[in-house]
Amino acid sequence: MSDNATIYYDDDAQSDYITDKTVAVLGYGSQGHAHALNLADSGVDVVVGLHEGSSSRDAAREDGLRVATPREAAADADVVVMLVPDTVQPAVFEDIADELEAGNTLMFAHGFNVHYNQIRPPEDVDVTMIAPKSPGHLVRRNFEAGEGTPGLLAIYRDATGEARQEALAYAQAIGCTRAGVIETSFREETETDLFGEQAVLCGGITALIKGGYETLVEAGYSPEMAYFECLNEMKLIVDLFYEGGLAEMWNSVSDTAEYGGLTRGEEIVDDHVRENMQGILEGVQNGEFAREWIAENQAGRPSYTQRRQAEMEHDIEEVGAQLRSLFAWAEEEADRTPKPPADD
Numbered sequence: 001m002s003d004n005a006t007i008y009y010d011d012d013a014q015s016d017y018i019t020d021k022t023v024a025v026l027g028y029g030s031q032g033h034a035h036a037l038n039l040a041d042s043g044v045d046v047v048v049g050l051h052e053g054s055s056s057r058d059a060a061r062e063d064g065l066r067v068a069t070p071r072e073a074a075a076d077a078d079v080v081v082m083l084v085p086d087t088v089q090p091a092v093f094e095d096i097a098d099e100l101e102a103g104n105t106l107m108f109a110h111g112f113n114v115h116y117n118q119i120r121p122p123e124d125v126d127v128t129m130i131a132p133k134s135p136g137h138l139v140r141r142n143f144e145a146g147e148g149t150p151g152l153l154a155i156y157r158d159a160t161g162e163a164r165q166e167a168l169a170y171a172q173a174i175g176c177t178r179a180g181v182i183e184t185s186f187r188e189e190t191e192t193d194l195f196g197e198q199a200v201l202c203g204g205i206t207a208l209i210k211g212g213y214e215t216l217v218e219a220g221y222s223p224e225m226a227y228f229e230c231l232n233e234m235k236l237i238v239d240l241f242y243e244g245g246l247a248e249m250w251n252s253v254s255d256t257a258e259y260g261g262l263t264r265g266e267e268i269v270d271d272h273v274r275e276n277m278q279g280i281l282e283g284v285q286n287g288e289f290a291r292e293w294i295a296e297n298q299a300g301r302p303s304y305t306q307r308r309q310a311e312m313e314h315d316i317e318e319v320g321a322q323l324r325s326l327f328a329w330a331e332e333e334a335d336r337t338p339k340p341p342a343d344d
């Protein structure tokens, strides 16, 4: 553990810094529904802010929450949490900005818009972040199971002198201090999060899976074999990392797999791949990725739409859907798995 890491747990938080307040959760998607429901279960007064035509309004109401427009919710609240997609946050901020009063808090779960100057919050408002290091649906699932989700805390502006205590109380209310909350900055959270999702967690891993699958299928092996080997078993291997680090995985696999993996892994992720990772990190640090993503949205998302479609049409998706429907637990899983938002 690095000497200067500050990690907070339940005992470090005083719940009344958030239970005495009204929190407006703007958005009811992956993070929004999890924060709103966990806060409400922790005794916080929550209002969900969604635009009039929002398809999430019914879901929030059915879950027993009060729903208003983002402006009304912000006007009612002491703490406003931006949990709409990063690309729509600047417009939502413009809409609610004059409802923020001195001493209120504007909160984020990711620093993109503050770090890249797409949102400039007023000077007299606290600006904080509690960023769960997890997809939102697991933030809710873990909380309901009595477990926690690790998170990050960052203070961009402490106008009231109480920003840290309030953010910690919020982290406790959504279950993050059960697992541990690390203090960081908006810059560090933004850059590491973007790098991680591009190079490793989302981009890197899907490219590795598809590369392995295509290599086997092109060599004449059956798509079903390739699917199980390169995608399905990935989850089982990652579960071992999660439980006990790299060592638990290496202990659990055969010596043959361990020797093959230790000798061949670095042939795959070689110096060239590491140079590419450096390039991705530089693009995040110098703002090139942010400018590209903002321009992509301004242009109506042409590249995003085309790449997303191609991903959905990859053979591995068809084979996977067929195989998963045969799993004995498929029906139970389908009931438990939250549906993704329709258009995102």
Ligand SMILES: NC(=O)C1=CN([C@@H]2O[C@H](COP(=O)(O)OP(=O)(O)OC[C@H]3O[C@@H](n4cnc5c(N)ncnc54)[C@H](OP(=O)(O)O)[C@@H]3O)[C@@H](O)[C@H]2O)C=CC1
Pocket (backbone or CB within 6 Å): 026, 027, 028, 029, 030, 031, 032, 049, 050, 051, 053, 054, 055, 056, 057, 070, 082, 083, 084, 085, 086, 088, 092, 109, 110, 131, 132, 133, 134, 135, 136, 137, 341, 344
């Ligand atoms: N996804 C995740 O697990 C993680 C996300 N984050 C961060 O959390 C934040 C939220 O991300 P995420 O949960 O993925 O977001 P989602 O894409 O899941 O948010 C969708 C929600 O936002 C609403 N919404 C969309 N457009 C607008 C608008 N113009 N005005 C008001 N509401 C709108 C949607 O309503 P409707 O149904 O009407 O479209 C829906 O309720 C981002 O900053 C993200 O980086 C951080 C950690 C992990």
Ligand SMILES: CC[C@](O)(C(C)=O)C(=O)O
Pocket (backbone or CB within 6 Å): 132, 133, 134, 135, 136, 193, 196, 197, 201, 202
């Ligand atoms: C890994 C993707 C993520 O950063 C997350 C779930 O933490 C995101 O932006 O959704």
Ligand SMILES: [Mg+2]
Pocket (backbone or CB within 6 Å): 133, 134, 193, 197
């Ligand atoms: Mg993340």
Ligand SMILES: [Mg+2]
Pocket (backbone or CB within 6 Å): 110, 193, 194, 197
């Ligand atoms: Mg992210």
